[in-house]
Amino acid sequence: MLGDPTRQAILDLLLEGPQPVGQLAALLPVSRPAVSQHLKVLKEVGLVVDHQEGTRRVYQVDPAGLAPLRAYLERFWQKAMVAFAQHAENHHADNQKDKEQDR
Amino acid sequence: MTQQQQAINPVRVSVSVGLDQQRCFEVFTDEMISWWPAGHHIGETPLKEIIIEPFVGGRWYARHEGGDETDTGVVTAWDAPRGFTVTWQVGADWAYHADLVTHLDVSFTPTEDGRTLVELVHRDLEAYGADAAQMQRTFEGPDAWGGMLRIYKDVAERAHF
Numbered sequence: 001m002l003g004d005p006t007r008q009a010i011l012d013l014l015l016e017g018p019q020p021v022g023q024l025a026a027l028l029p030v031s032r033p034a035v036s037q038h039l040k041v042l043k044e045v046g047l048v049v050d051h052q053e054g055t056r057r058v059y060q061v062d063p064a065g066l067a068p069l070r071a072y073l074e075r076f077w078q079k080a081m082v083a084f085a086q087h088a089e090n091h092h093a094d095n096q097k098d099k100e101q102d103r
Numbered sequence: 104m105t106q107q108q109q110a111i112n113p114v115r116v117s118v119s120v121g122l123d124q125q126r127c128f129e130v131f132t133d134e135m136i137s138w139w140p141a142g143h144h145i146g147e148t149p150l151k152e153i154i155i156e157p158f159v160g161g162r163w164y165a166r167h168e169g170g171d172e173t174d175t176g177v178v179t180a181w182d183a184p185r186g187f188t189v190t191w192q193v194g195a196d197w198a199y200h201a202d203l204v205t206h207l208d209v210s211f212t213p214t215e216d217g218r219t220l221v222e223l224v225h226r227d228l229e230a231y232g233a234d235a236a237q238m239q240r241t242f243e244g245p246d247a248w249g250g251m252l253r254i255y256k257d258v259a260e261r262a263h264f
Contacts, residue, residue, distance in 0.1 A: 011229075079140060082118060083139070084138040085119070087137050089121050089122065091130075
């Protein structure tokens with residue numbers, strides 16, 4: 001997926017705000033059907049959502065697409081940092097002594 | 104990949120540690136195996152060592168009890184004991200991806216009370232968006248990392264956005 005620069009470019013544009021297909025095609029060096037095809041793939045994996053506005057179909061990034069992963073990483077790093085602080089403080093005295101002897 | 108996009112906020116966590124800056128840096132980097140959550144690895148066998156080679160371009164990787172090695176990323180900045188930056192190239196499928204590049208910035212700042220503020224920023228998470236199709240295929244595949252998928256789903260179901 002990352003290997004496809006057009007898909008990345010579409011995602012980049014949509015991260016700046018909702019866009020209709022025609023506007024995305026105008027901004028990219030590919031045809032409108034090609035843009036539609038990429039959008040279909042992005043929609044299938046839950047990264048973008050679309051809705052009709054009059055005669056236009058507008059696409060936007062689905063915030064829920066990445067939010068779960070971000071939430072997971074946040075929880076992981078928080079847990080890791082607390083474990084780090086506890087370990088560091090618990091072993092401080094011993095390690096500090098060793099270090100001083102080394103020097 | 105573009106750098107200007109801001110739509111996906113970096114993950115930021117910090118902790119105050121009752122040690123000096125130098126010691127904090129050493130424990131965080133040299134002694135990572137001693138505090139890293141033990142179940143959190145991508146190898147076939149349990150973690151034995153975690154190594155961050157202390158220079159720009161150095162590898163960040165793990166050695167496992169079965170002798171296998173797994174990569175996490177590479178060092179892109181090294182300024183001991185003030186901080187360092189490494190890439191984190193592990194997908195939500197718990198596999199290393201050469202083309203999935205996110206960054207971790209870790210800084211160590213002395214505070215007036217003699218403690219050290221350790222701040223971690225995990226940024227460029229947009230890369231996961233572009234890798235999502237691959238992640239999804241892995242999730243759905245026969246070799247899916249069941250535990251990871253359960254965690255992912257658990258988080259997904261609890262997330263309110």
